Amino acid sequence: MNLLARFPLPPVIINRQNRIPVPRAKSIESSSLMDQPKKVIVCGGGVIGVCTAYFLAEKGAAVTLIEMSDVACAASGKAGGFLAYDWCDGGPLEELARVSFNLHRSLSEKLDGPRSYGYRALTTLSLTVRESERASASRLLPSWIDGPARSPKTIGTPETTAQVHPQLFTRTIIDRAVEMYGVKVEIAKLERVEVEEGRVGSVVLEGGRELEADAVVLAVGPWSSKLGLISSLFRVYGLKAHSIVLEPRDGSSITPHALFLSYHSSSGGGALDPEVYPRPTGEVYVCGMSKEEEVPDDPAEIRGNPESIAMLKRVAKTVSSHLGEGEAGLKAEQACFLPCTDDGIPVIGEVPGVKGCYVATGHNCWGILNGPATGAALAQLILHGHSAIVDLKRFSPSRFLLPSNP
Numbered sequence: 001m002n003l004l005a006r007f008p009l010p011p012v013i014i015n016r017q018n019r020i021p022v023p024r025a026k027s028i029e030s031s032s033l034m035d036q037p038k039k040v041i042v043c044g045g046g047v048i049g050v051c052t053a054y055f056l057a058e059k060g061a062a063v064t065l066i067e068m069s070d071v072a073c074a075a076s077g078k079a080g081g082f083l084a085y086d087w088c089d090g091g092p093l094e095e096l097a098r099v100s101f102n103l104h105r106s107l108s109e110k111l112d113g114p115r116s117y118g119y120r121a122l123t124t125l126s127l128t129v130r131e132s133e134r135a136s137a138s139r140l141l142p143s144w145i146d147g148p149a150r151s152p153k154t155i156g157t158p159e160t161t162a163q164v165h166p167q168l169f170t171r172t173i174i175d176r177a178v179e180m181y182g183v184k185v186e187i188a189k190l191e192r193v194e195v196e197e198g199r200v201g202s203v204v205l206e207g208g209r210e211l212e213a214d215a216v217v218l219a220v221g222p223w224s225s226k227l228g229l230i231s232s233l234f235r236v237y238g239l240k241a242h243s244i245v246l247e248p249r250d251g252s253s254i255t256p257h258a259l260f261l262s263y264h265s266s267s268g269g270g271a272l273d274p275e276v277y278p279r280p281t282g283e284v285y286v287c288g289m290s291k292e293e294e295v296p297d298d299p300a301e302i303r304g305n306p307e308s309i310a311m312l313k314r315v316a317k318t319v320s321s322h323l324g325e326g327e328a329g330l331k332a333e334q335a336c337f338l339p340c341t342d343d344g345i346p347v348i349g350e351v352p353g354v355k356g357c358y359v360a361t362g363h364n365c366w367g368i369l370n371g372p373a374t375g376a377a378l379a380q381l382i383l384h385g386h387s388a389i390v391d392l393k394r395f396s397p398s399r400f401l402l403p404s405n406p
């Protein structure tokens with residue numbers, strides 16, 4: 001199974017004659033906020049918080065986004081940015097992922113995604129790479145993949161797989177939400193949510209400043225476990241994953257092919273499952289090597305483990321001579337945390353017993369894909385009491401109140 005647990009098993013085979021239609025994204029019903037815009041505070045400047053702020057403000061809410069460090073400073077800025085239409089089919093994320101893939105496409109049309117944040121369609125291949133084997137060639141492999149790659153399979157086509165540069169995407173969404181819909185961004189740390197008679201009243205920031213709110217959204221990713229209101233209800237843990245960003249000297253030879261590898265090192269150990277994403281910016285992003293670890297308080301303190309980074313460099317140069325030392329500059333080596341829940345399903349909905357307080361977290365390895373649909377659905381829930389774009393029932397935090405074996 002893929003390291004980040006998103007590889008479709010078995011790989012989805014798409015009949016090209018059966019092209020996936022592009023349903024028009026359902027629009028959020030027009031707001032009934034005729035008199036007073038609802039005052040909503042969104043906590044967390046990752047892709048989930050930013051998309052929620054965007055869709056809330058688009059529909060007329062007065063939104064303030066609170067971020068303790070920088071917008072897209074954590075996983076949302078360091079992810080791969082891979083998007084797939086149907087890889088979550090058959091599971092609880094199917095509808096969310098499909099709606100979100102299409103929302104990405106319509107957002108890209110509206111916000112000039114190709115130029116603003118590197119949105120593009122991709123072909124996606126799976127490969128087996130054994131360091132001990134000799135270089136091989138195959139009709140399916142573009143020429144820059146000149147290492148020992150075996151058994152290539154097409155597991156995604158430009159109709160069903162795409163990518164964004166996640167940091168540019170997240171920052172574009174918040175910038176446009178500020179310019180077009182008046183969202184305010186404050187760099188401050190949420191300390192707690194004030195609850196009065198079972199309803200949210202305000203948030204208290206570090207230093208004691210209090211901001212009143214009609215509704216509050218907690219979208220703080222793997223830091224959710226540090227908020228008592230959430231940790232008293234369910235667990236969110238962080239899975240630390242590593243990545244490097246390379247800049248090949250000859251970027252023009254790198255084609256838009258995303259690679260999902262089964263990688264066998266000659267020093268032994270089990271197969272690794274790193275992923276390689278060329279970007280239209282000329283960069284090549286390589287990620288993998290994850291393990292559960294405590295999330296530090298400050299995102300700026302997250303450092304990659306040197307052995308994991310060294311392994312990703314080794315993967316890169318084995319897959320392609322264009323990605324080896326001397327042929328490619330090293331633009332970044334980094335780590336960040338996937339926000340995970342015990343049942344592997346995101347939590348999106350109102351916190352039981354606290355009217356007006358909403359949570360959106362636990363998106364694991366699909367937060368960039370599912371950010372737009374999560375934000376659009378939550379905006380509908382908050383403003384209209386019901387989400388029409390995606391059925392949020394299965395994501396409700398109230399599932400943690402139910403006995404697991406009734």
Ligand SMILES: Cc1cc2nc3c(=O)[nH]c(=O)nc-3n(C[C@H](O)[C@H](O)[C@H](O)COP(=O)(O)OP(=O)(O)OC[C@H]3O[C@@H](n4cnc5c(N)ncnc54)[C@H](O)[C@@H]3O)c2cc1C
Nearest residue numbers: 044046047048068076079080081082190221366367368369
């Ligand atoms: C290596 C790697 C590769 C990935 N690749 C992909 C991919 O290709 N496709 C995909 O769909 N997904 C991918 N993901 C998953 C995706 O990155 C995450 O699911 C997503 O970014 C989570 O977004 P988030 O907004 O919940 O959390 P984060 O991005 O972690 O954002 C949370 C924000 O909350 C802020 N915050 C925390 N506490 C507070 C507080 N008390 N007050 C104020 N602010 C606070 C933090 O500073 C942070 O900015 C990848 C993840 C990793 C690690």
